[in-house]
Amino acid sequence: MPKLILVRHGQSLWNLEDRFTGWVDVPLTDLGREEARRAGQKLAGFEINVAYTSTLARAQETLKVMTETMGVTLPTIRDQALNERHYGDLQGLNKARTAxxxxxxxVHIWRRSFDVPPPNGESLEMTAARTLPFFERCILGDIQQGKNVLVVAHGNSNRSIVMSLDKLSNEEVLALNLGTAIPVVYDLSPEGEVLSKEVLS
Structure with a gap:
């Protein structure tokens, strides 16, 4: 049965500085690269056929460090549909000072709710509206062909995928937080139904 592996990027510079990042392109920290290496080590025994990532550098760098650690070269699709949610007017602001x-x-509602966007930004619902059609068309298309797929993206683009796969309600997704560079491994049926799930923390 095909596997889907979801990984949020490693710690970025603005994660470290506790700033809203969104679509701003910031690099990984040294810790973020180490987190990516550890994720690659955890996945070293897995056969992966194709990788997907966003158009943002922190996700692409995480994937690069992971595959180098695993000693593999993967065909890779990069798409804006997997970008982090756009935080609008909050991008670049310190989270504590914004609170x-x-x-x-x-601020908790802006960060975690399903349908309340930050000023001039995207809610999780809006993020899902671009992420899930791409997931269903392209990523599940590979799953249906029996491929094992690695997706290295962002907290909220991956949250929208987990919300769909785990059938979480708008209220349940409030508590969902994906740690940096922690692989979430799903066994899926060819139709995309979840058969099992394991978090490699």
Whole structure:
């Protein structure tokens, strides 16, 4: 049965600085590269046929470090549909200072809710509206051909995929947080139904 492996990128510079990143292209930190190496080590025994990633450098660099660690070269598709959610006016702002300005509850809603976007940005619902059609058309298309697929993307693009696969409600997804560079391995049926799930933390 085909496997789908989802990985959020390793720690980025703005993760370290506790800033909203969104579509701003920031590099990995040394810790982020080490996290990517550890993810590659955890996946060293897996046969993977194709990789998908976003158009943002932190995801692409994570994938590069992972495949180098695994000693493999994978055909790779890069697509904006897998980009992080766009944080709009919050991009570049420090999260703690933003919470002081707008209140912790409001910032938590902007970060975690399904359908409330930050000012001039995307909600998770809006992110899913671009991520899931691409996932269903392209990534599940590979799964249906029996391929094992690695997706290295972002907290929210991957959250939208997990929400769909795990059939989470709008309320349940509030508690979903994906750690940096921790592989989530699904065994899927050719139709894309989840048969098993393992988090390689």
């Amino acid at each position: 002081e300005k707008y209140g912790k509850e409001q």
